[in-house]
Amino acid sequence: MKGDPIVILLVEDEEAHAEIVRRNFDTCRVANQLLHVADGQAALDYLYRRNGYGAPGAAPRPDIILLDLRLPKVDGLEVLKTIKADADLNHIPVVVLTTSKAESDMLKAYDNHANSYLVKPVDFTKFSQLMETFGYYWLAWNQYPK
Numbered sequence: 333m334k335g336d337p338i339v340i341l342l343v344e345d346e347e348a349h350a351e352i353v354r355r356n357f358d359t360c361r362v363a364n365q366l367l368h369v370a371d372g373q374a375a376l377d378y379l380y381r382r383n384g385y386g387a388p389g390a391a392p393r394p395d396i397i398l399l400d401l402r403l404p405k406v407d408g409l410e411v412l413k414t415i416k417a418d419a420d421l422n423h424i425p426v427v428v429l430t431t432s433k434a435e436s437d438m439l440k441a442y443d444n445h446a447n448s449y450l451v452k453p454v455d456f457t458k459f460s461q462l463m464e465t466f467g468y469y470w471l472a473w474n475q476y477p478k
Contacts, residue, residue: 338364338471341394343375343411344429345403349452349459353398353429356463357471364471367394372406375399376414379421394424396470399446401430401437409440416445427470 344350369375377383378391385391401408415421425447453459
């Protein structure tokens with residue numbers, strides 16, 4: 333996948349958190365396209381290409397999804413369950429990116445086939461470091477089938 337644009341769907345309702353992710357990915361040396369939606373319903377609309385995402389090219393299939401758990405409209409766990417229950421979507425890696433350190437949230441995420449669970453640090457520098465490491469692992473080092 334190196335050299336090919338990687339489409340990342342960021343599902344995040346906190347604009348400040350989305351901006352940190354955006355800025356860190358801008359500095360990555362991996363070609364990528366970050367698409368951001370602010371709630372769970374918009375994520376599902378994007379993935380199913382409806383309600384404004386139906387036009388050709390409006391919703392390229394993501395190579396990876398960064399998913400917050402605490403979302404308005406449709407909860408992140410419901411989004412995860414829907415993705416992983418759909419044969420057309422379940423191959424897309426879903427990385428939970430949340431503020432919750434609760435064991436119950438982690439168990440629910442992994443029970444619903446999350447590919448990874450990352451806790452957002454409160455500290456800006458640590459959050460930036462997490463996103464940089466994420467970028468290297470998922471976008472540069474991880475191997476994907478063609």
